[in-house]
Amino acid sequence: MQLLGKPLEALTASDLEAFAADLPQEDRFIEYKRETYGKSDARDELSADASAFANASGGCIIIGIDEKTGELTGHGETDPDKEQNRLLQMLSQGVAPIIPNVSAKHIELSSDRYVIILHIPRSWIGPHQVRGTKKFWIRVSGARQDMDVDQLRRAFRGGPDLAERVRAFRNERIGLILADDTPVRLVPGPKLVVHVISAEHFSDDAPVDLGPAVAPNSPLLRSFAGQPGELPRFNLDGVICHLALGKNGSHAYAQVTRSGLLEYALVCPSTDVSPGRPVKLLSAQDLHEGIVNAVHVTTELIRCGVLSAPCYLMATLLGAKDMALGGSDRYFHRMGRAAIDRDVALIPSITIENFAPSPEEVARPALDLLWNIVGLAEAPEIR
Numbered sequence: 001m002q003l004l005g006k007p008l009e010a011l012t013a014s015d016l017e018a019f020a021a022d023l024p025q026e027d028r029f030i031e032y033k034r035e036t037y038g039k040s041d042a043r044d045e046l047s048a049d050a051s052a053f054a055n056a057s058g059g060c061i062i063i064g065i066d067e068k069t070g071e072l073t074g075h076g077e078t079d080p081d082k083e084q085n086r087l088l089q090m091l092s093q094g095v096a097p098i099i100p101n102v103s104a105k106h107i108e109l110s111s112d113r114y115v116i117i118l119h120i121p122r123s124w125i126g127p128h129q130v131r132g133t134k135k136f137w138i139r140v141s142g143a144r145q146d147m148d149v150d151q152l153r154r155a156f157r158g159g160p161d162l163a164e165r166v167r168a169f170r171n172e173r174i175g176l177i178l179a180d181d182t183p184v185r186l187v188p189g190p191k192l193v194v195h196v197i198s199a200e201h202f203s204d205d206a207p208v209d210l211g212p213a214v215a216p217n218s219p220l221l222r223s224f225a226g227q228p229g230e231l232p233r234f235n236l237d238g239v240i241c242h243l244a245l246g247k248n249g250s251h252a253y254a255q256v257t258r259s260g261l262l263e264y265a266l267v268c269p270s271t272d273v274s275p276g277r278p279v280k281l282l283s284a285q286d287l288h289e290g291i292v293n294a295v296h297v298t299t300e301l302i303r304c305g306v307l308s309a310p311c312y313l314m315a316t317l318l319g320a321k322d323m324a325l326g327g328s329d330r331y332f333h334r335m336g337r338a339a340i341d342r343d344v345a346l347i348p349s350i351t352i353e354n355f356a357p358s359p360e361e362v363a364r365p366a367l368d369l370l371w372n373i374v375g376l377a378e379a380p381e382i383r
Contacts, residue, residue, distance in 0.1 A: 007303055008119055013109050020065060020072035026142035029059040032067035036075055036083060036116070037090070044132040046087060047094030050120045051128040052137035052144035054099045055155060058122035059139060064115035074113025080106035084116055095128050100353045101309050124162060124199040124310060127155035162199065166312050166349065170195055173263060174316055174344065182265065183235055184242045185249035189267045190320040192287055194294040197314075198260035198307045207258035212304035213239040219300030223254040223264060223293055254297060260307055264294045270323055281326030284335060288379070291315055291366050295352075296359040310353040315366055317345040317373070325374050336374030345373055 026032055031053075037046045053059040064074045075083070084104045092098050103119045127136050127147060136147040136155075147155070176182070177193060200208075213220055218232045220241035232241040235255075242253035252266045268287065270280040294313070301307040321343040325336050350365045367379035 007305065008103060008105050008117060011105065011107060011117070013107055016072065016107055016109070016115055020070065023065070023070040026067060028056060028139050028141055029053075031059065031061045031142075032065040032070075033061060033063045034066040034068075034071075034073055036063050037087065041132075043090045043094040044130055046090050047130045047132070048135070048137050048144060050091055050099060050102070050118065051095050051126075051130055052139040053120040054095075054123040054128050055126050055137065055147065055151075056122070056139040058120055061118040061120070062115060063118070064109075064113070072109070072115070074109045074115055076113035080108070080114045080116065087116065087118060094131055096131050097125055097128060099123055099128055100125065121308065122200065127152060166197055166314075169197065169201075169261075170314050170316075170346070170349075174318070174346070177265065178318065178344070182253070183237060183240050183255050184245070184253040186253070186265060187246065187249040187251055187267050190270055190282060190323065191318040192266045192268055192290045193316045193318060194262075194264040194266075194291055195312075195314045195316075196262040196264075196294060196298045196307070197312045199310050199312070200308050201257075201260040208260055208306055210234070210239050210256065210258060210306060213256050213301065213306050219297050219304065219306075220254045220256065222300065223297050224252060256301065256306060262294065262298055262301065262307065264290065264297070266290045268320075270320075271326065279339060280323045282320060282323050284325040287317075287325070287370060288367060291370070292359045292363045295355075295363045298352075299355045299359060299362075302355055309355060310351055312349045312351055313363075313366055314349040315347040315370060317347070317370075319343060320345065325371070335380060336371065336376055338375040340373055347373070 024030065031049055049061055064072065066073055084106055088102065088104055091102060099120060100123065101121050104116060106114045106116045108114045129136050136152060137144045138147045138151055173195060174193065177191070212218065214232045214234065218241065220232045220239065223241060224243055227243055229243040230241065232239050237255060238257040240253060240255050242250045244250065252264075255263045266286070268282050270282055272280055298307060298311060302309060317340065320340045322339050324339045347366065347369045350369070352362055355362060364379070368377070371377075371379045
């Protein structure tokens with residue numbers, strides 16, 4: 001989440017003071033509260049405000065700004081950490097299902113008071129209901145209103161529709177890659193393709209701001225672990241970054257689109273098990289690093305506001321039929337119990353709502369699914 005062009009965690013008191021000096025009106029993304037939510041019916045009121053954002057396009061509740069005068073009043077009656085935790089606990093108890101990935105930050109003001117900002121992301125597991133009143137709310141303009149029948153019908157159908165749209169989109173992209181219709185020409189060989197699709201990709205909201213993706217410290221540069229490549233640049237789809245182009249093409253690219261998609265493609269050279277043996281090996285380390293790098297890049301793109309959680313991660317192996325996975329201790333050797341049995345191996349998607357753990361931990365379910373292809377229940381340690 002970004003406010004004033006900064007991630008929520010990076011905001012300072014100076015940023016808030018500048019924000020309050022030219023305060024935008026309450027709209028579908030921002031709600032102001034002079035005082036915190038009290039004890040009388042507080043849980044239902046907070047749950048109604050938060051669920052309205054979650055059932056719409058997400059937004060922020062800023063506690064410590066007078067909604068009528070625009071004055072930056074702050075709040076100072078209780079310990080900010082305790083108050084922040086109280087609000088989050090009320091939300092977890094007051095809304096069904098629980099809204100995922102709600103975050104909070106308190107910012108101390110020069111007056112020894114503080115402001116609390118609650119970020120409520122757009123939810124893709126709704127609609128969310130206030131437990132106490134059994135009501136469904138949605139944010140419209142600068143207020144909340146009851147969800148009507150059509151809005152509820154669309155919300156209840158959204159989950160299954162979204163899953164099907166994710167599958168269809170992936171199949172379309174894989175078809176283009178198989179037809180060599182890629183943003184950068186790739187050299188021949190087996191390929192790992194990782195798609196990370198933000199659920200926002202399928203919304204009708206405005207395109208994302210791609211500025212951070214072309215900055216000198218662009219997260220896309222982390223895709224290639226220091227290997228020589230081209231600096232990120234704009235293209236028709238969004239922003240592209242790739243390894244250096246040789247005579248036959250590049251060995252990898254990372255493309256982020258204007259609507260919230262990361263496509264990471266990596267050519268994986270194969271090696272003979274031994275002279276005269278028909279089975280070729282793909283480097284398990286290359287595949288692991290490719291998936292983990294995609295998660296790492298996604299985490300950084302979320303931090304700078306280009307993508308948003310939740311995301312769907314899908315890895316695909318192309319052109320690797322009859323090959324096996326190989327690892328190395330003192331020598332390169334075959335791992336797994338079977339060879340890859342298809343030319344297009346669509347590894348089932350995983351849903352990622354929390355990117356706080358390390359990229360390796362976040363990627364672990366996808367890595368386990370990768371090793372299912374060759375007969376193992378989970379990913380072994382790769383050295």
